[in-house]
């Protein structure tokens with residue numbers, strides 16, 4: 086055991102490393118309170134500002150009011166922990182390795198989940214996926230051993246579920262190299278999805294920078310009942326706020342309705358906050374949090390949270406705290422919602438879904454149902470789904486469509502197996518997949534509908550994201566996001582007009598059968614069990630410098646990184662390679678699915694750059710035109726221009742880079758010779774990722790200028806050097822001269838949001854170059 090200022094009683098060391106440094110945070114918060122003249126703070130501000138490296142410096146412009154900070158100032162933060170999933174961890178660790186450190190500055194974990202295929206069932210799929218990805222898993226494992234990072238191997242579970250079960254704690258601040266990292270906010274943490282280069286900041290102990298978010302309060306009143314579930318809170322909210330509504334905000338839930346939710350239900354809500362573009366989401370400390378901490382074998386941490394909350398109210402918003410915006414949802418009136426297709430904010434109440442489907446020409450039948458994933462695989466979710474299946478089983482009703490279940494972790498899988506839930510799933514035709522992402526990330530080796538099918542088909546899932554080709558690689562598969570309850574009921578009908586709340590299904594004997602609302606248990610009455618030991622890493626691994634991390638020069642999966650060249654010191658002169666039309670998510674910029682296997686090989690994965698983008702001028706997907714009119718695939722033209730030393734710019738519309746924390750969406754354009762991305766607006770993580778890779782992200786001051794620019798135009802910055810000399814000034818306006826192919830010119834104004842640190846990244850060629858320079862100095 087070890088003693089710590091957090092605990093005034095002896096506890097095992099592993100609890101100390103998994104508990105936020107509450108004493109230090111409270112002392113920092115005291116300083117913050119003085120700076121704001123004791124103005125009431127929201128919970129999100131308390132957690133975030135107590136993690137400031139130097140509150141006096143970051144809050145210097147406060148002038149006694151949080152309004153001068155929110156949305157205005159950059160914060161320099163010290164996160165407590167980092168989590169990385171296998172696909173993004175490769176690049177994060179390749180970047181970390183270039184910094185030459187012997188161990189990580191904060192506790193960190195690696196989770197092998199994205200590279201596991203879902204097809205026949207857990208056992209078969211896992212064996213095949215381990216064989217296919219051995220080189221990558223070995224690389225990650227050796228990095229874990231060398232640097233003292235906990236390594237959760239293939240089959241152990243999905244990053245966010247493992248983090249919730251083991252690492253998320255009220256008041257914690259963590260970074261994760263995955264956009265659904267905010268899932269941990271369900272247990273009162275501030276958990277932010279970032280690219281690998283941001284993770285390297287935390288891993289190297291370099292202050293991590295974030296523009297202070299505004300705070301969006303969601304007031305929950307009433308109580309869920311019947312068919313309504315936590316998933317419906319967030320699918321409804323996504324409909325209200327849209328995919329851009331949370332950009333620049335932390336979403337903080339409050340109101341008496343919060344007390345009626347389970348911890349895992351809150352995690353589902355926070356998880357999908359990513360779908361509205363929020364920086365993260367969080368909940369105030371509740372009895373449900375205490376219950377979950379105790380059940381997941383963390384009673385000492387619950388004691389510490391209780392104590393710090395009782396003493397100084399650290400884990401609650403102050404009375405009178407002000408939100409920049411408030412949305413109210415009455416849980417008592419909440420109807421189940423179904424969101425999609427192709428965008429998570431197209432939200433339809435179940436009672437209207439059939440009519441809307443008919444009007445929109447969506448398929449009239451559902452082709453498959455999938456539940457689980459990091460979003461919805463809690464004990465409560467699974468037990469409610471089983472309560473529906475048991476009702477069907479009792480009357481001899483059989484599923485009409487394929488049904489897949491993805492447990493989020495070995496702990497969940499083993500517990501639901503012990504309690505007979507897996508048996509019920511399997512006896513009723515479900516395929517239980519490995520504890521991994523599988524069909525949620527394009528790793529669904531689907532056999533009933535070919536990838537190339539040109540006919541649309543509809544699937545119902547309890548997942549969180551539904552961009553084209555996201556699940557089975559088929560652009561015509563429409564993924565409708567909903568609760569596990571709705572998915573499970575739907576497998577017995579398969580008809581989009583079916584509403585289990587009001588409709589019945591005809592049985593073989595001609596009788597009509599109507600489901601009763603699902604019933605579930607918040608937590609297993611006999612406690613959780615760990616399951617198979619082989620899936621658990623050492624609790625507190627120590628770095629082993631003697632371990633060598635091998636990357637073969639022959640490998641097509643892994644490639645050591647070459648530093649990007651520093652800025653030349655001159656204005657940028659770039660040709661427009663592509664003008665993108667409409668939605669351009671990180672899935673469009675750096676596709677997943679089959680490409681996931683190249684995540685550790687920058688050159689190979691770069692062949693996927695923007696292959697999903699639509700050319701505004703021709704309507705074609707993955708087509709760009711050289712200055713002489715010759716056509717190429719988009720990455721081919723990038724490679725050609727790189728060889729010709731012709732820097733390029735991509736021009737696009739709103740919320741560019743929406744979706745995930747995928748830093749390859751920034752790394753690959755930089756690797757292929759891009760220097761500017763000019764858009765109507767950015768998704769937050771992607772804009773930061775571009776800056777981290779030394780790219781210049783700009784937005785049109787006047788959106789109408791988008792229409793004036795064509796591919797092939799030459800864009801030259803006029804006052805970049807001046808902006809750099811001023812260290813970015815935390816944002817401002819740049820003038821860009823546009824030269825058309827006929828030689829005519831005009832100037833446009835573009836906005837930037839560069840801070841001093843980001844200017845340093847730009848000058849050095851990338852953030853990693855800059856950190857490496859600092860560490861070597």
Ligand code: SF4
Nearest residue numbers: 265458459522525526
């Ligand atoms: Fe995995 Fe899907 Fe969750 Fe991402 S959203 S971590 S792909 S299960």
